[in-house]
Amino acid sequence: MELVLLVLSAILVNNFVLSRFLGICPFLGVSKKLSTALGMTAAVMFVMTLASTVCWLVFHGLLRPYGLEYLQTISFILIIAAMVQLVELALQKLSPGLYRSLGIYLPLITTNCAVLGCAVMNIMNESSLLVTAVFSLAAAMGFGLALVLFSGIREVLALADTPRSFRGTAIALVTAGTLSLSFMGFAGLVK
Amino acid sequence: MLVPTVVLSGIGLLAGLGLALAARAFAVETDPRQDRITEALPGANCGGCGFAGCGDFAGAVVRGDAKPDGCPVCDQETRRLVASIVGQTVQDRAPQVALILCQGGDDVAAKKYRYNGLASCASAALLGGGDKACSAGCLGLGDCQRVCAFGAVEMTPSGVARIIPARCTACGLCVAACPKDLIKLVPVEATIHVLCSNHDRGPAAKKACTVACLGCKKCEKSFTGDPRIRVADFLAYIDYEHAPDDPALAALCPTGSLVYRGDAAPAAERTT
Amino acid sequence: MKFSGGVHPAYHKDTAGLQIEAMPLLHRYVVPIAQHLGAPGKVLVAKGDRVARWQPLSEPVGFVSVPVHAPTSGTVKQVAALPHPLGRPMLAVEIESDGEDRPWEGLAPPADWRRLEPAELRRAIQAAGVVGMGGATFPTHVKLSPPAEKKVDLLILNGAECEPYLTADHRVMLEQAAEVMEGLGLMMRVLGVTRACVGIESNKPDALEALRRACPADVAAEFTLLETKYPQGSEKHLIYALSGRRVPPGGLPMDVGCVVQNVGTAVACLEAVRDGLPMTERVATVTGAAINVPHNLRVRVGAPLLDVLAHCGGVTPDVGKVIFGGPMMGIGQFDMDVPLIKGTSGVLCLRDDEAVLFEGGPCIRCGACVDACPMGLVPSAMGLIAERFRFEELGDWHILDCIECGSCAYVCPSRRPLVQHFKRGKAEWRDILEERRAKTDRDAKRAETAATA
Amino acid sequence: MTLESGTGPDGAPTEPATPVAEPITPRDLIVSASPHVHAGQDVPWIMRQVLLALLPGLLAGLWFFGLGALRVLVLAVAGCLACEWACARLVKRPATLRDYSAVLTGVLLAMNLPSGSPWWLVLIGSAVAIGLGKAVYGGLGYNPFNPALVARVFLLISFPVQMTTWVVPQGPGTALDAATGATPLGAIKEAVGLGRTVADAGAPGLRDLLVGNVGGSFGEVSALALLLGGLWLLWRGVIRWQVPVAFMAATALVTGIAHLADPAHYASPLVHLLGGGLMLGAWFMATDMVTSPVTRRGLLIFGAGCGLLTAVIRLWGGYPEGVSFAILLMNAATPLIDRWTRPRVFGEARKLYREADAA
Structure with a gap:
């Protein structure tokens, strides 16, 4: 039950994008097409879960025993970067189309605050390994939910007769804001 | 100091090792020439070459699907550079500019019905060729303006398209977009043009539009020997290979379909 | 079976009670060479030639092609690109009538379709220039020649006439019921099928009754009164409504073993064989609020629009649209010189205030x-x-x-x-x-x- | 252009049956693509129908909350119209005041506000609804979210105090500074939150919920009047049944299960159906065409999603009322629903014809 609530909380109540405003860069960058958004979701889910877990292991296995907590950020980034490179290599081979459409946003997962934020949050909350893994996956799913919903809207928006000055990112931000407003309805759902 | 260094480099080494293995497993061959060509191209992604953007064109050049001088927009130097990347040479070609061969605005051209429908020439042309009484008249709904990536087409107040020569890159997109085939690419240096595409006999053409070419041959007959303007099928054609450059020619035309747009013309009408 | 979708426009079948009236002979006719879907034929006549009624003006090139014939006797005034109902000028033969209406000597002799082989019937139908008269104008002999691998077992006679205003098919079914059913039997023989369905919209029960009464003993036809709903007469939907079969996307009726023919086409096929007469006339409804005297006209193919309108008392001053065909799929005309052709099922004249003006407002996604x-x-x-x-x-x-x-x-x-x-x-x-x-x-x-x- | 008269078979000219009124010159004719006739409905007609259908609910609200409600209504409609005009001016497009869509947004917004709302709250709401909810997207037809609800949720989150100060209904004479109280759902939520039972909340009876003699946004209180309007819309063919039915069914189902499991802490589904903004939401807000799916299957999913989310937020969320949030969330999902509920193309996949049928 605890874990179910944790998952619900991470997806709906404390959605990484819409409530914590983390990972806005890919949220705006790869949401123009649903297929790209789905690809990005998969990539982020992979990187986030694995990176958070490995980071937890490194933190509790290496950094804390040797009193090296101050190396947290740099070592986490290192791990995340390696994960992202791995995904990039695999995608380039397995799905060149998706690789091309993700473009610069794929390597940019490295500097995605959502991924680092997730890893750091797990450490800060003193979560267990299991909770870390589940929370990271759920957080990535929350990111994915927001991204997929948003990309659906943006595909339709691309057909709209939007005033010139609002075209592109401007209207996307307005939409994201409204989406965030509606996600606030979940406030208080957990705890 | 030693421990943190060892820990960090250890993590780095491990990650590096994993990546090296992954790189071998997921190895993909890419042609570095494609990136170099993409960099050399203008990057406007106008699609004038017929491919989906500059990157796609570069890939096509590398694969041999497109000629290295296939980019209609870039200058001669870039073409040469692109060709040299794939080890070829290109021929120089004269700079061109698009020209709309119609000046039949609503003030001079008659309409054959009241059009009600989409504001797009190609859609209007589905209904009996459009509402202009002239079968070769500009419909004025701006398909050429819409496809131009460089803002080089404007619509005159009387509803006929006009090229802004200074902005035109001769990419040819408007040529393909015009359902009435009114747009041609002509040499930039040419100064005399026949701005009409109507093949009807004189009286019929005149009834449809007051600035139509009637095929009267006054321009053709003004030449002694080999005429540089010829009338075929009731329409005059400029021989752009040997383009005439005489402002006086335009004065011969009874309807004003033969125009001079060289240095001696008013600034707004010049093409060069 | 009912198909989903469709609409119920106001039907305005005001001319349903008007007898078909033959249009008087005109001074001139303009006969386009291309009046069917497929390759236009090769012109056989030149300026100055004397032609007789029913004489071929063109010959088919290839299989999906039919000839056109002279609607009356006279002189060929010109062979040129002339106004065509589809909008752009197309090659046509203009004939100046000599008023004699002299028939052509080369007509095929009358024959009994029950004794002819399917191949002979097909040849006769092609030579007579018969095309689908519902409006699509696909050459009938092609539709009657399914490839061997498509097993056709059902012929559907389309009497739905779901377009508002039009009553030409309705009148043909009432006044030429016997010929419609004979024509159906002829087409069944060509196809070698034993089963035929006649589909008629429920707003024309009298037509169904007339056809049922006129059905010869040797023609096995089933009669069905269909829901009055547009587009009931669409081939795919008619097939579904009558047989429950669904033509797959991109497919043809023969993919589900069906062939659909219009009632007017049935009469034309019969006349082609029984009387040896090519298709040079059709029944067209001239109607609408902007025409003075609505008619169901038997009009010769090639009659200029202006003359047809004049025969119907002319149009009112507030005419806004003149449409060839029905109001849902018809083609708006702008040149009064266009001729009525084989596919012209009606001429609809709408007032200025009736004509729908498209505004292209934003889609409000109402569904x-x-x-x-x-x-x-x-x-x-x-x-x-x-x-x-x-x-x-x-x-x-x-x-x-x-x-x-x-x-x-x-x-x-x-x-x-x-x-x-x-x-x-x-x-x-x-x-x-x-x-x-x-x-x-x-x-x-x-x-x-x-x-x- | 002169007419050629017909000639008889003998070659002699015959006169036309009646004289021709006026020769038409071709350029006078209109040419457009088919079809050439139209069913007759247009966008203003649809908007007028919805406004008419809102009348009973509106009148009930005005009856119970008096002048305060009228003030909110007038302010909201005027604000929306002014905003629409201003936005059109800003982006240099023709103002579309005559399609009644701005009026409708204003009325819906007003009905979603407490009758005691300060004037600035109503005007901010109008500006958000038309500006942020609609105009930035390009106007009617292109907005992904229901403009009135965007404004309501925006106000609810920005000004929670003003947006939850409910006037107690006292009939047409209700004073502008009338006493305030809780909404039925709010009272229940509060009681349950304090560890007491639903019965302790002292919520009004079903009869009061039905007629609307309860606290709440001024247009949402009378379930009966709103239901009447909704049914009329259905009968006029303006809305399709899938959304309201699925909406109410899903809410009833979830709240019903919860109620059966623990009646002390979960109110009966009838209270949930009649209370709060559910009737207004299910019949008038969720059925907004622009922001709901186009296919009937999609509308069912959309309605059910709205109902489910409403129930979840009401029962377990922090807010006593979840209709606005639920509809906005489902608005966001509409493009995806549309994508995944495309109808089957005629004749596609399922083949009815087999050789056996032919025999």
Whole structure:
């Protein structure tokens, strides 16, 4: 039950994008097409879960025993970067189309605050390994939910007769804001 | 100091090792020439070459699907550079500019019905060729303006398209977009043009539009020997290979379909 | 069986009670060479030639091609590109009538269709220039020649006449019931089928009764009164309504073992064989609020529109639209010199204030078009995509399955010109497909040369 | 252009039956693509129908909350119209005041506000509804979210105090500074939150909920009047049944299960159906065409999603009322629903014809 609530909380109540405003860069960058958004979701889910877990292991296995907590950020980034490179290599081979459409946003997962934020949050909350893994996956799913919903809207928006000055990112931000407003309805759902 | 260094480099080494293995497993061959060509191209992604953007064109050049001088927009130097990347040479070609061969605005051209429908020439042309009484008249709904990536087409107040020569890159997109085939690419240096595409006999053409070419041959007959303007099928054609450059020619035309747009013309009408 | 979608426009079948009246002979006729879907024939006459009534003016080139014939005797005034109902001038033969209406000596002798072989019947039908008279004008002999691998077991006679205003088929069924049923029997013989269905919309029970009474003993036909709903007369929907079979997307009726023929076509086939007479006339409804005296006219193919309107008392001053065909799928005309042709089922004259003006307002996603589309498409989304010129996406939305019936635009509260979007979209999507095909061919060819090199 | 008269078979000219009124010159004719006739409905007609259908609910609200409600209504409608006009001016497009869509947004917004709302709250709401909810997207037809609800949720989150100060209904004479109280759902939520039972909340009876003699946004209180309007819309063919039915069914189902499991802490589904903004939401807000799916299957999913989310937020969320949030969330999902509920193309996949049928 605890874990179910944790998952619900991470997806709906404390959605990484819409409530914590983390990972806005890919949220705006790869949401123009649903297929790209789905690809990005998969990539982020992979990187986030694995990176958070490995980071937890490194933190509790290496950094804390040797009193090296101050190396947290740099070592986490290192791990995340390696994960992202791995995904990039695999995608380039397995799905060149998706690789091309993700473009610069794929390597940019490295500097995605959502991924680092997730890893750091797990450490800060003193979560267990299991909770870390589940929370990271759920957080990535929350990111994915927001991204997929948003990309659906943006595909339709691309057909709209939007005033010139609002075209592109401007209207996307307005939409994201409204989406965030509606996600606030979940406030208080957990705890 | 030693421990943190060892820990960090250890993590780095491990990650590096994993990546090296992954790189071998997921190895993909890419042609570095494609990136170099993409960099050399203008990057406007106008699609004038017929491919989906500059990157796609570069890939096509590398694969041999497109000629290295296939980019209609870039200058001669870039073409040469692109060709040299794939080890070829290109021929120089004269700079061109698009020209709309119609000046039949609503003030001079008659309409054959009241059009009600989409504001797009190609859609209007589905209904009996459009509402202009002239079968070769500009419909004025701006398909050429819409496809131009460089803002080089404007619509005159009387509803006929006009090229802004200074902005035109001769990419040819408007040529393909015009359902009435009114747009041609002509040499930039040419100064005399026949701005009409109507093949009807004189009286019929005149009834449809007051600035139509009637095929009267006054321009053709003004030449002694080999005429540089010829009338075929009731329409005059400029021989752009040997383009005439005489402002006086335009004065011969009874309807004003033969125009001079060289240095001696008013600034707004010049093409060069 | 009822198909989903469709609309119920106001029917205005005011001319249903008017007897078919023969149009008097005119001074001149303009006979376009291309009056059918398929290759236009080769012209056989030249300026100055004397022609007789029913004399062929062109000969077919290839299988999907039919000849056209002189509607009366006279002199060929010109062979030139002349106004055509489809909008653009097309090659046509203009005949100046000599008033004698002298028949051609070379006519085929009358024959009994019950004694002729299917192949002979097909030849006679092609030689008579018979095309589908419902409006699509596909050569009838082609439709009656299914390839051997398609087993056709059902002939459907289309008497739905679901277009508002038009009553030509209705009158033909009432006044020529015996000929319709004989023609049906003839076509069954050509196809070698033993089963035929006659489908008529429920607003014409008298037509169904007339046909049932006139049905010869040796013609096994079933009669069905169909729901009055547009587009009940669409081939695919008629087949579904009568037999429950669904023609697959991109498929033809013969893919589900059916052939659909219009009632007028049945009469034309019969006349071609029984009397040896080519198709030089048809019944057309001239109606609408802007015509002074509505008529069901038997009019010779090639009669100029202006003369037909004049015969019907002319148009009122507030005429806004003149349409060839019905109001849902008909083609708006602008040149009074266009001739009525084999596919012209009616001339509809609408007043200025009746003519729908498309406004192209924004789509409010009300979904009325989705409910109305008989093909199960999503016109709202397709219209938006086409409006943004993103034609390459239209394939995903099955644009080629659109039958252009107009149901979507009929109900659209924003008055969006959806059908125009789709006509354009179809053309553009076909171009894209063509390009892709050419590219794959090129790639394949290159791969081949690379392999051999 | 002169007419050629017909000639008889003998070659002698015959006169036309009646003289021709006026020769038409071709350029006078209109040419458009087919079809050439139309069913008759247009966008203003639809908007007028919805406004008419809102009348009973509106009158009930005015009856119970008096002048305060009228003030909110007038302010909201005027604000929306002014905003629409201003936005059109800003983006240099023709103002579309005559399609009644701005009026409708104003009325819906007003009905979603407490009758005691300060004037600035109403005007901010109007500006958000038309500006942020609609105009930035390009106007009617292109907005992904229901403009009135965007404004309501925006106000609810920005000004929680003003947006939850409910006037107690006292009939047409209700004073502008009337006493305030809780909404039925709010009272229940509060009681349960304090560890007491539903019965302790002292919520009004079903009869009061039905007629609307309860606290709440001024247009949402009378379930009966709203239901009447909704049914009329259905009968006029303006809305399709899938959304309201699925909406109410899903809410009833979830709240019903919860109620059966623990009646002390979960109110009966009838209270949930009649209380709060559910009737207004299910019949008038969720049925907004622009922001709901186009296919009937999609509408069912959309309605059910709205109902489910409403129930979840009401029962377990922090807010006593979840209709606005639920509809906005489902608005966001509409493009995806549309994508995944495309109708089957005629004749596609399922083949009815087999050789056996032919025999």
